[in-house]
Every structure is written in C-alpha cells, then in structure tokens.
Amino acid sequence: MYRFFVQPQVDQRQKSIFGYELLLRKESHGHWAVPEKFTELPLDKQAHLLEELATQLATKATNQVLALNLNREQAEDDLMIGTIIYLKKRLNPAALTIELTESATLAEIQKYSMLFHQYGIKLSIDDVGTGSNTYDNIKNALPFVDQIKFAMQNLRMSGKANQIPTALAFWNTIAQEHHLDLILEGVEDEQDQQMAQQLGIDLHQGYYYGKPQLAVKHARSLACRASEDR
Template sequence: MAPIYRFFVQPQVNTATKTINGYELLMKEYTPAGWRIPASFLTIDSQIIADLLVATTKILSLKVRYCSVNISRAQLMTTTIADAIIKSQQQLYPTKLVVELTEADSPQKYTVAELLPQLKHFRQQGMQLSLDDVGTGDNYFNEIEDLLPYMSEIKFALQNFQLDLKNPQMQQKLHFWRAISVEYGLRLILEGVEDAADATRSQQLGIKYQQGYYFGKPQLLALPGDHFAN
C-alpha cells in the first residue's frame, strides 16, 4: 500500500486583537499508529507533495490573511513543487500563501544567489516568504542576512531550545530577533507557545504573533472522500 499523506492546519494568532491571523499547513503520514511526521521529507516524491498541496489549497476557504506551507530549499528549486506553489496561491487568492523556508537537510546546499531568482519569482506571483527556525541550524543571522530583504516574516521556535521564557538568555535571543523584525519590517511569529504563561511573557516581550498548542493543536484537513480521524 502506498503511503498516505495529508496536511494538518495549526492557527497563528494575533494576541493583540485575539484573532486568527493565519494557518500553517503541516504535512503528516498515515501509519498504523496514527498520523506521524514523515521520517524524511527528502524521500517523498515531489509530485506527491505537489499534488497534495494543490488539492488541499483547492478546498481551503479560510477567512484569514495568510496560509503558510513549509518548503525546504531543495524543494524550492524543484520545478514540480514550485509550479504547485504558484497554482496554490492562485487558488487561495485573496489569502496570501506564505512559503516558509525550512532548514531541512538536503544533499545539495544552495547559495543565496541560487535561491534569489526563485524567491523573486514567488514574490511577483503575490506570495510572501518566511524564514523558519531563525537562530538555529543554518538560520543564524549571518547565514540569512542576505535573504531578509526578500522576506515578509521570520519564525522563532521555542521548542528548539531547552530554555523557557523566564530565562534571561532566551529573552535576549527574542529581543535580538524582534529588533531584526522591526529593522526589516517583518512579522515575527513565536512558535511553541504551550500555556498562558508563555503567551503573556511573549506579549510582554513585544511579540504579538504566536503559535502553539496553547492556541490549538494541528487539525487534519481532510480531502473529499477521506475517512480519517485526527
């Protein structure tokens, strides 16, 4: 039996207005133990990802400003997926599709110069661009500085660190990335907000866009004919 994949949606909240600002699409695989994040996205055929993205965005009627999808740099440079992303934006309009560049491992490393033509093309098609997991892996400031002028958003994931928001070191990191977001005119979304204390401290640090289990766990976005449970 061929693997089955679907997208789950998780809300991104504007805590200042207490409204849902957008949703992130998170891809999962159906297994005997339930839905799980795929062990590796690199092994999934690009056509499968492309077809699923187009089918999912076709049925979306979300009354939100933004809908985000995670794309690795290698996937960004894959024609099949790039074409599907463009078609998805056309289907979602006037909702903005936000392409979140992840730091997923890839056999091939792409330079900023190699990425820029595709990023510029996406922007011309009405999409927005986001950098996921800033401050970790390949997404330290000096590695992404040249990409920031083309971004609309950066995302900082609390779950990538062993520190909580009461820790001065964590607060220093967030102050830094908030300053970067202000300097470049970007939305800063804090991921991994688990409880009311996290949400309150984040607001006190000036971060109004938040995402995490406190606001809602990812929910299955079924396609017509599906009979799956979350």
C-alpha cells in the same frame, strides 16, 4: 496515505486566527507520524493535498494564510517554483507563505523573492537562530523576505530554555529593523504569551492555541465554537 495537519497562527491583539502552518503527516497502522523524508511525497502531490485542505478550511473565502514548509531538497527541485506559482493561482484569493526551513544561498533567496512576490506569495525564514538559520547565515537575505519565525521549542528541546528571552529580544529587534513580521512559535501557556506581549509580539503559534490536527477536525471544532457563541 498522506495528509496535511494544520496548526493555527494567531494574532493575539486581534484575538483571531490569521493563518495555518501546514504539517505533512503519514498514516501507518492507524497512526499519524512525521514522514522520514518530506520528499517521500512529490511537491506536486503535496500541492494537490493543499488545494483540498483550502476547501475544507474555507481559506479562499476568508483570505487566511496557508504556510507551507520547504526544505533544502525540495527547494532544489527544478519544478518547485512552477509548482508553487501554479498552486497560488489555484488558491486565489487565499494567501500563501513559503517557509524556508533550511538556509538557502543569497542568490536562491533573491530568485525566490523576485518570482514569488510577482504572484503575491510571501517568503518566511523558519527557526531563526537555530540549525542553519543563524543570523550570520541569513542576515544578507533579510531584505528579500517578508517574515521570520522564532521557535522557542527548539531551544527548550536542546536544554537552552534560559536563553529564550535574550534570543527572542534580539530577533524582535532584527524584525523591526528590517520591517518583517515575526511569528513566535512554541507558545505553551500564559507566561509565554505575556513575554511576547511585553516585547510587542502579536503573532503567535503553539499548543496554547491549538495542537496540529487534521483540517476537517479543526473545521468542525470551529463550527462548534461558532454555534456555542450564538
């Protein structure tokens, strides 16, 4: 069985959740784990799961963003573009962002940008500065996307945590020059939050705001908070 777990994306300045990253998980022997390959579940079936999730989170009513990851193999699927556009129509008026986890060619980015933007779908480049999404690989694609994401956890896991402040400042400058939203991932504590605030980065994601969990559990926790605030 497959389900999407959700992790909130927070506008720290507004003190509000503006969206959710969707993280595919597979249940095996009573435990949820990351699938060995994200293509185990065809994209059209992932789209169906996403529709169910949108209902649970009531994103259609709140216009919150659902952010779906797309890897290289999925992006090369001939049916991908049609599936994503059909999904957006079904999700209206909820917003949809496609996060590219691996660098695509400039021609591919241009094609995605032209087609997706016609339907109000935003494009994001994930994990900038690590893996294949280095500046040299993506610099020419930046005019065609809406957002970049900087993942502090990637540098921490590779033993390069000391490089985070300099790298984050660099990507913050790039985002400003290209008029892109920058989401800071891996915010784990107040120190991370303060570093972001000093740079004027308001869009955050990380364990400090919530770990990935099943959408139904997240919806229940929000309902409990709302009742406590009354």
